[in-house]
Amino acid sequence: MKTNRILIVGGGTAGITVAARLRHADSRLEITLLEPSDRHFYQPLWTLVGAGLADKNDTVRPEAEFIPRGVTWIRAAAVAFDPSAKTVTDSNGSLHSYDQLVVCPGIKLDWDAVPGLRASLGKDGVCSNYSFETVDSTRRAIEEFQGGTAIFTMPNTAVKCGGAPQKILYLAEDAIRRRGLRERSKFLYIAPGASIFGVDHYRPALEKIIAQRGIETLFRHHLTGVNGPRREIEVTHVETGDRRTIAYDLLHVTPPMTAPDVIRQSPLADKNGWVEVEKFTLQHMRYPDVFALGDASNLPTGRTGAAIRKQAPVLVANLLAYRAGSPLSARYNGYTSCPIVTRRGRMMLAEFDYDGRPCETFPFNQAKERFSMWILKKYILPRLYWHGMLRGRA
Numbered sequence: 329m330k331t332n333r334i335l336i337v338g339g340g341t342a343g344i345t346v347a348a349r350l351r352h353a354d355s356r357l358e359i360t361l362l363e364p365s366d367r368h369f370y371q372p373l374w375t376l377v378g379a380g381l382a383d384k385n386d387t388v389r390p391e392a393e394f395i396p397r398g399v400t401w402i403r404a405a406a407v408a409f410d411p412s413a414k415t416v417t418d419s420n421g422s423l424h425s426y427d428q429l430v431v432c433p434g435i436k437l438d439w440d441a442v443p444g445l446r447a448s449l450g451k452d453g454v455c456s457n458y459s460f461e462t463v464d465s466t467r468r469a470i471e472e473f474q475g476g477t478a479i480f481t482m483p484n485t486a487v488k489c490g491g492a493p494q495k496i497l498y499l500a501e502d503a504i505r506r507r508g509l510r511e512r513s514k515f516l517y518i519a520p521g522a523s524i525f526g527v528d529h530y531r532p533a534l535e536k537i538i539a540q541r542g543i544e545t546l547f548r549h550h551l552t553g554v555n556g557p558r559r560e561i562e563v564t565h566v567e568t569g570d571r572r573t574i575a576y577d578l579l580h581v582t583p584p585m586t587a588p589d590v591i592r593q594s595p596l597a598d599k600n601g602w603v604e605v606e607k608f609t610l611q612h613m614r615y616p617d618v619f620a621l622g623d624a625s626n627l628p629t630g631r632t633g634a635a636i637r638k639q640a641p642v643l644v645a646n647l648l649a650y651r652a653g654s655p656l657s658a659r660y661n662g663y664t665s666c667p668i669v670t671r672r673g674r675m676m677l678a679e680f681d682y683d684g685r686p687c688e689t690f691p692f693n694q695a696k697e698r699f700s701m702w703i704l705k706k707y708i709l710p711r712l713y714w715h716g717m718l719r720g721r722a
């Protein structure tokens with residue numbers, strides 16, 4: 329058995345950011361990262377890729393470029409956690425022991441939870457921005473759309489980036505309008521919630537956009553079946569269970585999501601399958617040498633990279649304090665952000681905390697669509713990600 333002082337499971341947004349920050353804090357730390365993928369993705373740009381406004385190749389880089397110097401990368405997945413024994417087993421069959429564990433393997437896309445969805449993805453007008461493999465299908469579906477009914481769905485589960493299902497709705501509507509096809513098209517947004525956005529401060533502005541642009545909504549419903557060859561979907565009311573069939577010409581699906589199986593089946597999980605951490609300190613509720621952040625954690629806030637940017641320094645400070653036997657004094661306030669692209673060249677930057685209180689970066693009304701925020705989304709945030717956040721600097 330090999331002893332790793334700090335073991336990080338998952339080398340996505342959260343894992344790399346934490347590894348880099350830990351190295352900066354103390355270069356003597358022995359850090360091992362378990363990550364099976366040799367590619368690292370900047371997922372927020374997939375929204376623009378799907379709309380044909382960014383290049384897919386700009387969203388992927390070799391994972392090796394971002395492993396901080398001195399961190400040992402094991403190209404394998406965690407397959408079992410034994411927090412009582414302080415060990416993790418990887419997919420090569422190796423057992424790793426640790427002093428502290430950071431858990432961040434992301435969220436699982438559950439394409440099979442909707443009957444017919446997987447078989448239709450990428451054809452029959454069905455597309456999704458939610459994976460690198462499928463994001464081009466959105467661009468193609470929008471290009472091939474010649475009018476008719478375009479439907480955009482949000483699942484009845486936790487999701488990463490709760491705004492992304494509606495961002496592509498706005499961008500597709502804008503693209504179709506620019507092509508002169510808007511008059512013969514209907515845009516329908518289907519979501520399980522009761523309104524377009526859960527945070528009061530931004531909701532009226534989005535409701536106004538929807539009304540002005542003639543976008544229809546069907547709330548309290550979610551997608552429960554896809555019949556690609558017939559170009560029909562089944563949707564179900566979240567409370568009554570009533571089902572109905574709707575015909576479509578273009579269907580953008582945000583798939584249902586769950587915690588990764590390896591977490592759900594481990595002692596680290598809460599009753600819903602997510603890593604159970606204290607929401608201010610990010611320390612595990614039952615295993616004090618375990619910390620978690622990002623999409624796999626049960627932090628009750630929007631799952632975004634922006635949230636991780638604020639979680640990572642708190643986790644690192646508290647993990648180091650724990651090692652030193654000091655009180656855990658760093659606090660995460662639930663900050664998350666949702667850059668809502670509303671059309672080509674316009675964006676609204678929603679930023680809020682656990683209580684839905686706005687935590688805005690800029691000294692102007694961020695509930696307004698702005699060109700400057702579009703520049704932030706398209707050009708500044710990707711650079712900040714690759715060169716700042718993943719290097720532990722931003």
Ligand SMILES: Cc1cc2nc3c(=O)[nH]c(=O)nc-3n(C[C@H](O)[C@H](O)[C@H](O)COP(=O)(O)OP(=O)(O)OC[C@H]3O[C@@H](n4cnc5c(N)ncnc54)[C@H](O)[C@@H]3O)c2cc1C
Nearest residue numbers: 338340341342371372405406433434489622623632633634
């Ligand atoms: C279409 C779309 C639009 C988005 N837009 C935005 C946005 O505008 N702004 C924003 O801030 N966020 C946005 N996000 C969300 C953001 O990308 C995620 O919240 C963020 O990447 C989550 O980071 P993470 O480290 O928790 O998971 P990920 O970055 O997904 O990384 C998880 C890593 O764990 C690895 N892994 C999986 N299983 C195991 C295992 N068993 N053992 C070891 N490693 C494992 C994976 O290979 C992966 O590298 C968007 C996401 C999507 C899909």
